[in-house]
Amino acid sequence: MQVPFYGHVKQYHSIKSEIDANIKEVLESGQYVMGPMLARFEKELAAYHGTKHAIGVGNGTDALWLSFMALGIGTGDECITTTNTFFATAEAIWIAGATAVFVDSDARTNCIDPAAIEAAITPKTKAIVPVHLYGQCADMKAIRKIADKHKLFVIEDNAQSLGAAGDGFKIGELSDAMCTSFIIQKNLGTFGDGGAVVTNNDQVDRVVRRLRNHGSEKRSCHSYGFNSRLDDIHAAVLSAKLKHIDEWNNVRRKLAARYTAGLAGAKTLTLPYEMPGYHHIFHLYVIETSKPEGRDQLLGFLNQAGVDAKCHYPIAIHQQEGYPWGKDARIAGPIPNSERNAGCCVSLPMFPELTEQEVDFTIEKVLEWDARAE
Numbered sequence: 001m002q003v004p005f006y007g008h009v010k011q012y013h014s015i016k017s018e019i020d021a022n023i024k025e026v027l028e029s030g031q032y033v034m035g036p037m038l039a040r041f042e043k044e045l046a047a048y049h050g051t052k053h054a055i056g057v058g059n060g061t062d063a064l065w066l067s068f069m070a071l072g073i074g075t076g077d078e079c080i081t082t083t084n085t086f087f088a089t090a091e092a093i094w095i096a097g098a099t100a101v102f103v104d105s106d107a108r109t110n111c112i113d114p115a116a117i118e119a120a121i122t123p124k125t126k127a128i129v130p131v132h133l134y135g136q137c138a139d140m141k142a143i144r145k146i147a148d149k150h151k152l153f154v155i156e157d158n159a160q161s162l163g164a165a166g167d168g169f170k171i172g173e174l175s176d177a178m179c180t181s182f183i184i185q186k187n188l189g190t191f192g193d194g195g196a197v198v199t200n201n202d203q204v205d206r207v208v209r210r211l212r213n214h215g216s217e218k219r220s221c222h223s224y225g226f227n228s229r230l231d232d233i234h235a236a237v238l239s240a241k242l243k244h245i246d247e248w249n250n251v252r253r254k255l256a257a258r259y260t261a262g263l264a265g266a267k268t269l270t271l272p273y274e275m276p277g278y279h280h281i282f283h284l285y286v287i288e289t290s291k292p293e294g295r296d297q298l299l300g301f302l303n304q305a306g307v308d309a310k311c312h313y314p315i316a317i318h319q320q321e322g323y324p325w326g327k328d329a330r331i332a333g334p335i336p337n338s339e340r341n342a343g344c345c346v347s348l349p350m351f352p353e354l355t356e357q358e359v360d361f362t363i364e365k366v367l368e369w370d371a372r373a374e
Ligand SMILES: *Cc1c(COP(=O)(O)O)cnc(C)c1O
Pocket: 059, 060, 061, 062, 085, 086, 088, 089, 131, 157, 159, 160, 181, 182, 183, 193, 194, 195
């Protein structure tokens, strides 16, 4: 049996008529950039999150740095985040001209550890940038409390957890801006690149709208800006898919529960942890081996057996070659959890179109490896 890591084409086929109809509407409208389909999707995305605004942009990285810029975060400012994330989190901080300060992640959730944040705050700190990693939202209540106490902004990197929720709060509710990505491999993905900022902050809404479109609010009038727009054809795909996101996320949760039940007896593996009262939507189902050598062995074993397992992310940002490339980045305090996560993580196949047979086959192979591991 071959178990793939993605189900993009299967997903397209499952709602083909809805996607095709939306794309046709755009093609026939003659309005392909900043048109009515984009406006419609932005309205739907804001309604989904219960926020005042949603602004479509070119990708998730732009969503982050445009938000930083809209909040006045730039040269000389520090943003506290984690190193066990996709590279773009730090990249966006650097594009805005600010300094990334890395603290450790929580041992069980792998999201930023609120207990590590306060010690890293300096007079230059402007923002906390939690990443809702693998589909689980970070401890936003604790993060918001620290931010309020020290008058800091919170910008959520939510490229991985659209539709997840915390214990009594929604993603996007406790921050100044929430940023997401619509590249195809995310839970809500288009057939290409895309991103959005979701916010209740009127200034962020106004400034990001202006910055993404050459600094223009009115035809022919410009201030400083860029080109980072979400094309209407992508908005068409996303509008069709947004109607299914909760149903797809729930299938992910069910498949995750099947993995967790099947792998419960493994002697050398750590399984994903869901915080009490949280709604984890399993963008990825990430297990950890007890040692980094074991990770490479398990990954090789699974790939050999036909299971397309991967790693997110085997090289943490501070471990990348050439770090910090002259950027003024800094690690505040020890970061053993982030380094352990990077060294030992394995992502098992996880997408809504994955079958139970494919999950069971993957479980069987993982257990076969575990039985022989030390
Ligand atoms: C995918 C991702 C991004 C970047 O999104 P792009 O659309 O590729 O720019 C940022 N942060 C995290 C955590 C991601 O997973």
